[in-house]
Amino acid sequence: MIPVGFDYARPDSVDGALALLAEHGEDATVMAGGHSLLPVMKLRLAAPELIVDIGRLRELNYIRVDGDEVAIGAGTRHHDVETSELLATEVPLLPAVARTVGDPQVRHRGTLGGSLAHGDPASDLPAAVLALDATIVLRSPRGERSVPATEFWTGVFTTAKEPDELIVEIRVPRTGTAGWAYEKFTRRANDWAIVAVAVVDGRVGLVNMGSTPLRASATEAALAEGKSIADAAALADEGTEPPTDTAGTPDYRRNLARVLTRRALETAAGR
Amino acid sequence: MTNVKVDITVNGRTTTDDVEPRLLLAHYLRENLGLKATNIGCDTTSCGACTVLLDGESVKSCTVLAVQADQLAVTTMEGLAGESGDSLDNPVTAAFRAEHGLQCGFCTPGMVMAVTGLIAENPDLDERAVREGLEGNLCRCTGYHNIVRAALVAAGKDPDAEQEIEAESDAARTAPGFSAGSGS
Structure with a gap:
């Protein structure tokens, strides 16, 4: 499969990328690893006129402690998240989730910022970032702004990011090694999740339970009121509109969400 | 749409071409x-059949643009041949032959490159690491058994010993107390 033709630019700085985005607006699309974008371009579901390749911008590739948060450059690859010793102790949910994305070849290319910007509700990392109460830092020639993860995904494959903005950083709280779990249900090793549940510090993120990554708010409220894990997990599908596809019906996904939430909460409680 | 000049080092040799940006690696x-x-x-x-190494790391070349590999180094299975020029003059290809890690052979170049990348990242492979590390490579013939053995041999391991350890650990982890039907 061959994408529709396009022009290609590989700026050597974030500023250079931002200038191109400002100039070309919605005709330009940012590519980091290309592992979400190229497949949809090959299916001709996307046909950008200009690809702005940010995949080699070292200034977007870092993981460092910053106060009570960890700052992760948007260009950090899943492989780097998966193997980060710093994240293993500061925010272990993230490497555990990154490890379940695709396969090693995909994780050598795909980036955290790219996955968040693509906004696939079936992707692993958006729900994890949501459960972490992370902040997404966007930059444009107009300046920089921080968007809470809870406000970032606005619809199917749609985010709060404007066409002239670039995700430059993801800021996550330092959770420490307790109280987290990721339960992902797939039929085959490198599949997307049919449903997955990320738990950290009593917050619950749901994968593939609606048009955006979601928080299981009813479960979180029940936990905050001191309800048992079983009672709280039984509310995990409340307010969700899970999709139908060959992998399952909405009812099947609702059941999976409740079961996986219970398992994730139990694992998190034991950590 | 403007063509772009690329310089890509492939199997140690510099290659140059003017390519359409949409050209896949x-x-x-x-x-x-x-x-x-x-x-x-x-x-x-x-499926992973198109796996090559990009600056030493395994990638699927159907999902990388040639322009994304500009100024980088690519290794394909042709590049594994040793100084003798014999493609079996390499620990990974030799192990695939010795363990009969293939049937039709279509997935083999991708498997060999994925195993080469895996060993470069983690020289101390065990069976679980091999199976998880090859999750992105599909084989429709073999059932993977001999491919996994080939990877273990290429990593300098005794495949029989490794598979025995993994069978015991798998049984303990996934089904504690489950009877394997030995009658005891």
Whole structure:
């Protein structure tokens, strides 16, 4: 499969990328690893006129402690998240989730910022970032702004990011090694999740339970009121509109969400 | 749409061409350079038949643009041949032959490159690491058994011993107390 033709630019700085985005607006699309974008371009579901390749911008590739948060450059690859010793102790949910994305070849290319910007509700990392109460830092020639993860995904494959903005950083709280779990249900090793549940510090993120990554708010409220894990997990599908596809019906996904939430909460409680 | 000049080091040799930005690395290797070991199977980042090394790391060349490999180094299975020029003069290809880690052979170049990348990242492979590390490479013939053995042999391990350890650990982890039907 061959994408529709396009022009290609590989700026050597974030500023250079931002200038191109400002100039070309919605005709330009940012590519980091290309592992979400190229497949949809090959299916001709996307046909950008200009690809702005940010995949080699070292200034977007870092993981460092910053106060009570960890700052992760948007260009950090899943492989780097998966193997980060710093994240293993500061925010272990993230490497555990990154490890379940695709396969090693995909994780050598795909980036955290790219996955968040693509906004696939079936992707692993958006729900994890949501459960972490992370902040997404966007930059444009107009300046920089921080968007809470809870406000970032606005619809199917749609985010709060404007066409002239670039995700430059993801800021996550330092959770420490307790109280987290990721339960992902797939039929085959490198599949997307049919449903997955990320738990950290009593917050619950749901994968593939609606048009955006979601928080299981009813479960979180029940936990905050001191309800048992079983009672709280039984509310995990409340307010969700899970999709139908060959992998399952909405009812099947609702059941999976409740079961996986219970398992994730139990694992998190034991950590 | 403007063509872009790329310089890509392939198997140690510098290659240069003016390419359309939409040209996939897999097509650059096969058609522009005539290196046909890299197979295109699914063309959807699933099967791994097109796996090559990009700056030493395994990637699926059906989902990388040639322009994304500009100024970088690519290794295909042709590049594993030793100084003798014999493609079996390499620990990974030799192990695939010794363990009969293939049947039809279509997935083999991708498997060999994925195993080469895996060993470079983690020289101390056990069976679980091999199976998880090859999750992105599909084989429709073998059932993977001999491919996993080949990877273990290539990593300098005794495949029989490794598989015995993994069988015990798998049984303890997934089904504690489950009777394997030995009658005891």
